[in-house]
Amino acid sequence: MSLTMNQLKLNIAKLHFRIDTSGLKPWVFRELSENFSSFINYNGDISDETLEVVTFKTWKKGRIDPVLETVIKKCLKNPLEKFPFRDDPDKDVADFFKYLKSFFIDKRFRSFIEGMRGSKEIVVYPVSRGCLLRKGQPARSALFIKTGFFRGPQINSICEAIHISASMALPIKGSIMLHGVGMRRQGIGHLFLGPSGGGKSTIAQMSPPEDVISDDGIIVEKGVSGFNLAHAPIDQSIFYRDNSKMRIPGNTVLNMGFFLKKDNSVYLEEVSPSDACSIILKNHIHYFRYFPPKSVENSFSLISDLCRNVPFYRLHFRKDSTFWSVIDKEIKKVYSSQETDNGLNKKRQEASL
Amino acid sequence: MNRKVSIRPDNMLIKRENNKSASLDEKMIFRMRQDLLIERFDDQVLLFNPEKNLPYVLNRVAAYVLMNTDGNKSQETIAENICAEFDVEFHQALEDIKSIYNDLIEKELIIGEEQYLQSAK
Secondary structure, three states: OOOEEEEEEEEEOOEEEEOOOOOOHHHHHHHHHHHHHOOOOOOOOOOEEEEEEEEEEEOOOOOHHHHHHHHHHHHHHHHHOOOOOOOOOHHHHHHHHHHHHHOOHHHHHHHHHHHOOOOOOEEEEOOOEEEEEEEOOOOOEEEEOOOOOOHHHHHHHHHHHHHHHHHHHHHHEEEEEEEEEEEEEOOOOEEEEEEOOHHHHHHOOOHHHHHEEEEEEEEEEEEEEEEEEOOOOHHHHHHHOOOOOOOOOOOOEEEEEEEEEOOOOEEEEOOOOOHHHHHHHOEEOOOOOHHHHHHHHHHHHHHHHHHHHHHHEEEEEEEOHHHHHHHHHHHHHOOOHHHHHHHHHHHHHHHHH | OOOOOOOOOOOOOOOOOOOOOHHOOOOOOEEEOOOOOOOOOOEEEEEOOOOEEEEEEHHHHHHHHHHEEEEEOOOOHHHHHHHHHOOOOOHHHHHHHHHHHHHHHHHHOOEEOOOOHHOOO
16 A cells, blocks of 8 residues: 555655655645655655655744855855746745744754755755755655645645655656656657647647647656656646546657747757757756756756757747648657668557557 | 768857967866866767866867867867767867867866876875
């Protein structure tokens, strides 16, 4: 039984993730179990990553050790400075630090950060209604959140924490979470990458729902005979509380990757492996700037390998489903010879296993 | 007749805003950062600076210059090697190395050998 009282054990692309929810109300536990039901298939005792969820009933004010304050600000500033969506990191750090003060008085908070010497040893990440602390070694995270609010923000904070922690830990298992959409069409996998507002949802909406593996985050994993796509614990259906659309479980062999580009006409442009690598590293890895060094190295190696073995294209598309005919045409072109046709059939067979 | 080619890094994703090659001392020796992650592709090299979390794509000549930037070879030595490898005139090679170095310095991908020795002390 992988669902024990106050503990969720998740298997995210072979990453064993244990979440301690002992401080949470039963309804939170139930809701999390429902949201992550497709990942609850792990029975072992050893976890690659742990997340402890700590709740606060009241906001407490207390004196903060100045040394601790300096370290925390540095931990906070380091990722925020690198985070691409922050306009003013200094202001963000100052604002969030005010918010963070209420946690300092708690001995669980202090014990978690005890012994750290530099900003590279820990990540302090702001989430809604709380903050996530993550230590690289051992791979341990603690989420501090305020209770007493509506269930939405509380569940969202925990989902976000799972998403961040899993993103940072997946590379140690030879996989990576990308900001994109995964589709399985006629048995083979397609990866669509784009920034927020870049058309990922459009691509998912313009395709048959049963073809969608994941609609917001997708895990790319190195398999025995290539790269596979697997659904990720980040999905618009999770955040919109809609579990009616069960995503495709298991792995799908990846055939082609596409960088989305909204346009008036629909066509493909080839992207060289090195450029594809550069684009992915720069824009499409969830929380890459927070990764510990070992995960960065593994990610670099994995993405290089991916781009060497899987063709990538820039897909110019408009808001209709015509892009599929262009993609299908390209697939036929790539696999036109008898020899490569066998390769495609092999991929399909593997995918159907 | 030998065809002389420019080794300017036109394919580099590193953009040069202006030509700063004149300001670089050609006697200076540089060293590639030790923590860079490097992956070779057919005719390009992908570099990743883990400190800044930024990737760069270099064409093969820029990559050749970088790989020879080992803290020992002078710019002149590298230029001579390039002349042998790419069939280009020495002065042109030297100018282009300075231009490439300016890009690499700006992106913090190489450091001066003296600076390196000081930081190692």
